[in-house]
Amino acid sequence: MPASATTVPDNDVHANAHVLVDDHPDTVYAWLQERGWGDGLPVVPPTEDRVAAMLDAYPGDPDEIIGALPPRLGEATPRVLAVNAVMAGCTPPMLPLLVAAVRGICAPEFNLRGVNSTTHPVSVMVLVHGEAVRACGFNSGTGTLGPGNRANATLGRAVRLALLHIGGGTAHGAGDAGMGDAATHGQPSKYTFCFAENAEASPWPVYPRAVGLGARSAVTVAGMENPHNIHDMETRGEPAPILDKVATVMATFGTNNAVVSSAEYFIVLGPEHAATISGAGWARQDVQAYLFEKARRRAGDFRRSFQSSMWRPWMRALQDDDLQPMTESPDNIRVLVAGGPGKHSMVIPSWGLTRSVTVPVD
Known part of the structure; x- marks a missing residue:
């Protein structure tokens, strides 16, 4: 590998949280491909400055262990998630939403081990509610599940990159060991599956209130098929x-x-x-x-x-x-x-x- 592609671990505890010395897009693309990382699309190089800027927007402990993502059981922390958020193209204010989404998929009832390794083409649906929709620029209206909006596209992609890089949920890891994503066909929403509730057009209270949550902003995660x-x-x-x-x-x-x-x-x-x-x-x-x-x-x-x-x-x-x-x-x-x-x-x-x-x- 050329020296320009050299990476360094973000810290000693989370050695899989790499930041890049060289941020040339071609270098990064080759670096990911050699390791079987990424989702197959180009990424934003996770340089030290970009990761630091992402973490500056997070109010909590950057090294808090949010959970272990199966099947690899890699530890998800805000610091590691920040690397994946940068790669996905998220803006810094979106990191708290990504952390919330990962908290959700780590809940026992979500059954991430099953979601991440079944032959069914299930994907993690991410649904954004409340003040964060406007603050982060999510599209809740026309084409909310389609292309053209950065927030919708990148938050869902960041969740998927976390499942790939931290959880090991890749098709490359399937096979005899039973590890990784074994979906028979997969589905397009495995690239990104994120949209926002249109509270302004809803005649009923926002969805989180229907499940007993009164937060100003919230994220719902669910293991779903395509719509x-x-x-x-x-x-x-x-x-x-x-x-x-x-x-x-x-x-x-x-x-x-x-x-x-x-x-x-x-x-x-x-x-x-x-x-x-x-x-x-x-x-x-x-x-x-x-x-x-x-x-x-x-x-x-x-x-x-x-x-x-x-x-x-x-x-x-x-x-x-x-x-x-x-x-x-x-x-x-x-x-x-x-x-x-x-x-x-x-x-x-x-x-x-x-x-x-x-x-x-x-």
Whole structure:
């Protein structure tokens, strides 16, 4: 390796937190490729000055061990995360959000070991709420899940780089040892999967309040599939036709929700659909209850399709002609508003053996 590519560890404790002496893009690209690091895209060179500037925006202990990321069980600290944030292209004010997201994926109920090593194409969805949306410049409106916004693109990418570099969740590590990302196909959201709640367009309280959190800013992480679009251009004034279409997408046997009854759905309503639903007097809980009743299939069809399942006992006791819900509780149907004009909404299915976590931003 040429001397210009020399790196030094950021400190003795976290020897995997490298900063670069040479920040030429070609040098960095080659340096990453030789080690099997990165996500395959060019990165911002994590020089000492850039990492220091990132850490200057973090109010806590830079060497706090937030958690060990499986399967490698590398220790995630704000200092190490700052390196990955720089590489992803984050701005310094975004580091507290990245730390919050990593706290969330380290929660036991998130089951990061499973998320990071399954053959399912699950990705970590990152959802930003509250004051941080405006302060950091996230796009919560038109194209919130698309390209063109630095904050949306880079926060999701920074989480993925942390999973690759600290957790060892790379396809290169899969194989006989069972380590790393073993996803059969993967999915595009494994590059970045981040969007923001459109609180200004929501007729209901912000999502964190629905899960009992009153923080000014928060981050939700969830192990999810790619979103599936719902369109309803015709409905006026009546929620049912819109939500009936949502229910048909939820009620598919191709997702893990069908076999794991504790699995969640995220229902991301576009502002126009949300306005129609709320205009009829429906609260968020009404949407959850309606979808719980409508997103169902015959219990006999479930049994014929799956020999192995994780269903509640009362679901197993249903008769073949009874309608079995796609999830065991309305509370597993997470409803929020994001996006811009246009009568579209999204259903985001879960991997199944994971729970979403909402974390306040320090």
